[in-house]
Amino acid sequence: MKILKITVWVVLALFVILQFIPNTYPEIKKSNEHDLILTGDVPEEVALILKTSCYDCHSNETRYPWYAYIAPISWLVVRDVKNGRGDLNFSEWDSLKSRDKIKLLDEIAEEVEEGNMPMPIYTITHGDASLDDVKKQILVKWTEDLMNDILGE
Amino acid sequence: MKTRNLLFPIALIAIAVIFQSSILIDGNSKITGDVNIPEDVKSVLDNKCYGCHNMEAKSDKSKDKLLLDKLGDLSKAKLIAKLGDIGEVAGEGSMPPEKFLEQKPEKKLTEDEQKLLVDWAEKTADEMLN
Numbered sequence: 001m002k003i004l005k006i007t008v009w010v011v012l013a014l015f016v017i018l019q020f021i022p023n024t025y026p027e028i029k030k031s032n033e034h035d036l037i038l039t040g041d042v043p044e045e046v047a048l049i050l051k052t053s054c055y056d057c058h059s060n061e062t063r064y065p066w067y068a069y070i071a072p073i074s075w076l077v078v079r080d081v082k083n084g085r086g087d088l089n090f091s092e093w094d095s096l097k098s099r100d101k102i103k104l105l106d107e108i109a110e111e112v113e114e115g116n117m118p119m120p121i122y123t124i125t126h127g128d129a130s131l132d133d134v135k136k137q138i139l140v141k142w143t144e145d146l147m148n149d150i151l152g153e
Numbered sequence: 154m155k156t157r158n159l160l161f162p163i164a165l166i167a168i169a170v171i172f173q174s175s176i177l178i179d180g181n182s183k184i185t186g187d188v189n190i191p192e193d194v195k196s197v198l199d200n201k202c203y204g205c206h207n208m209e210a211k212s213d214k215s216k217d218k219l220l221l222d223k224l225g226d227l228s229k230a231k232l233i234a235k236l237g238d239i240g241e242v243a244g245e246g247s248m249p250p251e252k253f254l255e256q257k258p259e260k261k262l263t264e265d266e267q268k269l270l271v272d273w274a275e276k277t278a279d280e281m282l283n
Contacts, residue, residue: 099278102230103237147230151282 018071025068026081029060029091036093041149046142050090053118053129057084060091065125080119098150105143112139183207185225188232189280194273197266201249204260233278240274243267 032038037047056062057080068077088104096104111117112131123130131139184190184198198221205215207222219235227235242248246267249260262270 097279098282099233099237099275102233102278102282103241106231106234106237144230151229151233153229 015071021071023071023074023078025064025078026062026085027060028062028064032060032091034092034094035059036090039094041146043142045138049131049135049139053131053135055090056126056129057081057118057122058088058090060085060089067125076121080122101150102147105147109140109143112136183222185222188224188236188277191273194269197262197269201260201262201266205249205253229281233281236274236278240271240278243270243274 036042037050042050062081064077067073088108093101108117113136115131115136118126118129118131184195184203190198202219203221204210205212206219208216208220210216219238224232224235243262244267246262249257249262254261
């Protein structure tokens with residue numbers, strides 16, 4: 001019984017100590033002049049899906065939930081947002097070269113079709129971010145249209 | 154005396170064989186597609202990428218990512234996207250994969266080859282967009 005008590009206290013103490021380890025959150029920027037949706041190349045229903053399902057990690061407009069500030073979850077959140085923005089940041093979209101836009105659009109279609117994105121660890125707590133077949137189809141169709149647009153076809 | 158007389162013809166045959174086989178390798182490239190691939194790029198792709206990225210290769214994963222003998226089947230958009238992928242992995246040095254290089258270190262891309270592939274991939278994609 002004593003051992004159990006000690007264990008609980010140790011775990012609690014560790015948990016408190018974890019909170020003091022510094023963690024740098026990717027910055028939130030509300031105004032992004034190169035944002036994809038501002039380009040006018042995105043129908044409203046697509047914009048809504050992107051905002052709900054992708055923008056938390058793939059834009060500068062991350063909405064951090066309360067638990068994003070509690071270690072060790074905070075470390076996962078910070079890592080995923082950093083990686084997400086690094087691979088694809090819709091807030092910087094219009095500053096990309098055409099060839100990179102096409103590459104990313106092709107990747108978006110693939111990730112969405114295969115169900116890799118949004119990541120399961122994200123949709124657990126963001127149920128409305130899950131993509132059903134209809135939404136997947138809307139996104140894929142949009143990537144194809146935009147690629148053709150860029151190619152001038 | 155006799156062996157000496159034989160040296161010259163043997164050397165000649167050896168040179169001929171080497172010469173012919175190198176021509177054979179060059180002439181045998183199965184990389185296809187509606188895309189301009191200069192000889193130096195083609196030779197890097199043939200020697201260091203084609204082994205896993207062709208229809209007859211063993212690994213489904215590498216075939217899934219890129220088929221150098223089926224570039225011709227790709228739409229313009231897909232081709233540009235593939236060029237982007239090639240440029241990316243060549244630039245990072247993430248291909249050929251490390252595990253593979255443990256067995257065949259000679260397949261590692263040299264820095265010059267990395268640059269050659271990246272420059273070619275970017276330039277070709279840009280040309281297709283103009």
